[in-house]
Amino acid sequence: MTVAKPPQSERIPPWRDERFLRMGTQIVSSVLMLFLIYWAISNFIAITQQRGMPLTYRFLKEPAGFPISESYIPYDPTMSFGRAFRVGLTNTLVVSITGIFFATWLGFFVGLARLSSNWLVSRIALAFIEFHRNIPLLVLLFIWYFGVFVKLPPVKESITLPGPLYLSQRGLYLTWPRLTETGPLFIAFLTAGIAISVIAFKVLRERRIKTGQNTYYLPVSLALLIIIPVIGWIAAKGKPFWVDVPVLQGFNYQGGLRLSPEFAALTVGLTTYTAAFIAEVFRAGILAVQKGQVEAARALGLPPAQVLSLVVIPQALRVVIPPLISQYLNLTKNSSLALTIGYQELFAIGKVTINQAGRAVPVFLMVMATYLAISLITSGILNIYNRRVQFIER
């Protein structure tokens, strides 16, 4: 740089130099921060050693010894603490994914209803939102569990619905198809059929749009969708499934698919609570779409449904996704309240493990790391999606 510096700049003492001061405060605060972290960790290590509780994870291999009421992977009390932890993780994932799925759709429709020009519909949506937003989730969970699902009729007086499907205070027992030995073969054919027909649909339609030739994309893909699974059905000797019907034996129904009242209360509670917030997110997103866009779409003669699906929602999604991510993360973390109503997810099993294995700190670290990982993965995936739908601005 040949531009001459103002001569007095050399004479600015360091304690008045803004750059120096900025750098200085940053260095001091980061040193303090590092020292604080160092102190916390060394203090922790010193105390655990003093108390003879070193930070090891060897206990994870010991038998857990406690029962878990519902599990999506095989588990019994003779299995290890590590296995029990994985059961908790799957239970958390199952309830979170179910909750996120239903909360998104419910929230979406409530958000639309809130904006409806129909006075009654809009007021009902408002009441739903305000009710759920202003009552603590824990209270809602207790109401759903002790007030609704446990108040269903006793198991011997179950409500029988066609299926057969039995609803009682012990849960919902569904008749459920289960795979036979040849089942996986059929499932493979079914998946392949769906994938191939979707690809055929897209490729042929693309050609139709580009060349104007009639490619019969709809009949071709539908035929593929039917023929491939039928071949699979024949390959599976016509018996890929057997039907598991719940039968009342002794105290409870045996067989079928069981949804426990604990799971139901937690799913319904989390879904409705989060849906109220998601509804407001969607409402904000829709209102953020400029009025001119709707007017222009109407002026083009689009019917109201297409105005919504082709113009409003795609633009609203851009606004909606970042706050939606927070709601998904909240739902996942809120599922830890399940321990009060007896659904054994990650945190509940973590607490039991602390008590049965006597290792508080290692287990809490594991639970924290697991929630952190789930949250980071969720927001990572949604951020990728978010980047795809955003405007590419010049």
Added chain:
Amino acid sequence: MKKSILVLSGLVIASLLLASCAPQPAGEVAPQKIVETVVVTVEVPGETVTVKPQGYGTIAARVRERGKVVCGVHKELLGFGYLDANGRNIGFDIDLCRAVAAAVLGDAEAIEAVPITAADRGPVLQTGEVDLVTRNMTWTSKRDAEWGNFTWIMFYDGQGFLVRADSGIKTLQDMNGASICVTTGTTTEKNLATAFADANLAYNAVTFEETSAVYGAYEQGRCDVATSDKSQLAAVRAGFSDPNAHEILDITISKEPLTPAVPAGDDQWFDIVKTVMWGMIAAEEYGITSANVAEMKASSDANIRMLLGTEGDWGYTTLGLEADALANVIEQIGNYGEVYDRYFGENGLAFYLPRGMNNLWKNGGLIYAPPIK
């Protein structure tokens, strides 16, 4: 060239030697407790010097400074730890906490009852958050190793089953396939798993962290059976709207010695709490009650005069207590039998539970204490 090889091999050997001298990785060394829990008495000519390990006396010191004994308790278990109509903590376990306060501070009211869940009992002991846990806690070898020091068995209990009288369940085999309500993080949960696995029976556990949720779910019919210590089941049954519709089965699947525990690392406090428990048991043996403690101070029995502090030292100087510490306990709280009857006697505040194993050893029970002398 040769020289360099020599030097190199020398280096290799040296590093091998060094490595073999290096301390072993921490993971392979058994964890060492820095806080030793032994009072070593060294004989020195002329006088006795007690070498006290680090931590000795710290809990009693902080209790005196605070003016309160902090106890981890149950807040909703009838008979053991609950609230009376005025919101005061009462119960068998609470009285044990009050007894310690009466001995150390001279005032049975100088307690702070901290409600904790079953799953919190270990952590509050390990961190020393409370001075004493008197919360319906079973003494096991593993808990003793990991949680803290268990003092003296004050209540002998066993795990049983609560069922509806019209359910037709009489034996363990009848429970095959039943839904069973149980508290998480308890020995109960593990005993249940073991008992059913041994008998090759299936069951469906419904678990809650709060005791109230367990019995709430049972009473509403979510479970066929509730399981816990028999005393707890008796307490809960007494609180149901129709106690006679439920019965406690004559099956016991475990030993549950309920024992107050203190944090590890302070032997003086450990000894103080044990001695208070012994004092209450001994007082019942000698027939000292809260009503007659004043006149008993002049008893003709030297054992009684010793216990009440009129003559001799039962160890109070070393423990840093007043001579009348145990007399205060009896006066303000009563002896073991009085406390038991206050809650579980025929006219008890909570419910009637025959003394059974909780009778004095003289009367065919298991309650026994070392001599106070």
